[in-house]
Amino acid sequence: MTIYDLLIIGGGPAGLAAAIYGGRGKLKTAVIEKGMPGGQAATTNELENYPGFGKGFTGPDIMQKWLAQAQAFDAEILYDDVLEYRLKGDIKEVKGMTGTVYQAKSIILANGSEPRILGIPGEKEFRGRGVSYCATCDAAFFKDLKVTVIGNGDTAIDEAQYLTKFAQEVTIIVRRPYKQLRANKRSVESAYANPKIKWVWESVPVEVKGDQVVTSLLVQNTATGEISEITCDGVFFFVGMLPRTELFVDQLDHNEQNYIITDEKMATNIDGVFAAGDLREKYLRQVITAANDGAIAAYAAEKYLAQKEENSVK
Numbered sequence: 070m071t072i073y074d075l076l077i078i079g080g081g082p083a084g085l086a087a088a089i090y091g092g093r094g095k096l097k098t099a100v101i102e103k104g105m106p107g108g109q110a111a112t113t114n115e116l117e118n119y120p121g122f123g124k125g126f127t128g129p130d131i132m133q134k135w136l137a138q139a140q141a142f143d144a145e146i147l148y149d150d151v152l153e154y155r156l157k158g159d160i161k162e163v164k165g166m167t168g169t170v171y172q173a174k175s176i177i178l179a180n181g182s183e184p185r186i187l188g189i190p191g192e193k194e195f196r197g198r199g200v201s202y203c204a205t206c207d208a209a210f211f212k213d214l215k216v217t218v219i220g221n222g223d224t225a226i227d228e229a230q231y232l233t234k235f236a237q238e239v240t241i242i243v244r245r246p247y248k249q250l251r252a253n254k255r256s257v258e259s260a261y262a263n264p265k266i267k268w269v270w271e272s273v274p275v276e277v278k279g280d281q282v283v284t285s286l287l288v289q290n291t292a293t294g295e296i297s298e299i300t301c302d303g304v305f306f307f308v309g310m311l312p313r314t315e316l317f318v319d320q321l322d323h324n325e326q327n328y329i330i331t332d333e334k335m336a337t338n339i340d341g342v343f344a345a346g347d348l349r350e351k352y353l354r355q356v357i358t359a360a361n362d363g364a365i366a367a368y369a370a371e372k373y374l375a376q377k378e379e380n381s382v383k
């Protein structure tokens with residue numbers, strides 16, 4: 070069985086950056102990815118704050134380049150969904166959904182995060198039938214239709230803007246008071262200027278309604294308690310993210326929200342196990358900071374392996 074020097078779980082920005090560094094550092098490197106490489110960045114149309122690219126480049130474009138660069142340095146991409154993690158010991162072992170067991174001397178956990186489910190009635194029932202968590206993936210289904218967007222963070226505002234390229238009208242439901250949005254000012258200003266965007270303030274969604282597909286959203290005004298019905302064909306939820314750490318969080322130091330705690334070398338509390346990207350406890354979750362984490366983690370893994378090698382010949 071192949072024993073990799075470096076096994077990276079997750080092929081998003083953190084994982085691919087780690088693969089570029091690991092491969093270039095001549096480590097036998099593999100990335101295990103369960104879907105399309107590129108992670109959330111590959112489902113983000115607007116990525117205008119990634120230096121050197123800016124307007125005109127999409128997330129998928131940029132991630133394709135990273136993937137090609139990692140492969141050019143001989144990093145392997147393995148398609149599997151890791152379900153079991155054995156992180157302790159000199160040889161780390163993970164088992165995929167395919168039943169394959171993968172072994173490595175060091176591992177970088179770069180599993181990322183996933184959209185938080187709000188859990189209101191109708192949300193689960195109409196998922197894929199009007200309820201969505203990804204505008205880049207699903208916006209085209211709503212051409213000339215009406216959609217609502219829940220949330221007011223960077224994702225909600227950016228994705229609402231993207232939705233206006235297709236939808237006739239996009240109504241953003243904000244639980245905060247009038248014009249006190251969480252998202253960055255630049256995105257907010259351009260959303261205010263967009264005539265296709267409507268706003269519903271101080272309100273939370275309470276139920277998605279429909280028959281075969283979504284037909285409306287019930288929202289409650291948090292100040293008055295009044296419930297109103299907004300006719301729409303789609304509801305996009307952007308109410309934050311959760312780290313994908315549940316399968317190994319009990320083996321590692323983590324915070325209350327299950328984000329993995331590392332030192333500045335991305336090292337976890339287990340020797341040879343590193344964490345990079347959105348699943349890590351950190352200040353700013355962006356493509357650029359994920360890349361930073363991935364590069365540091367791979368470099369630290371290389372040093373860890375070199376030190377082990379040196380100790381073994383002593």
Ligand code: NAP
Pocket residue numbers: 118187219220221222223224225227244245251253273274307308309310353354355
């Ligand atoms: P986020 O910043 O955590 O925002 C989540 C939003 O959901 C908040 O506005 C929150 O409202 C709202 N929300 C939560 N529970 C709700 C509920 N029960 N009902 C209604 N609304 C609810 O998440 P995010 O926007 O996905 O961003 C995640 C991270 O990625 C952030 O660090 C963000 O800066 C980053 N990001 C950056 C960019 C960019 O730079 N262009 C783009 C995308 C994401 P409250 O504000 O009232 O809590």
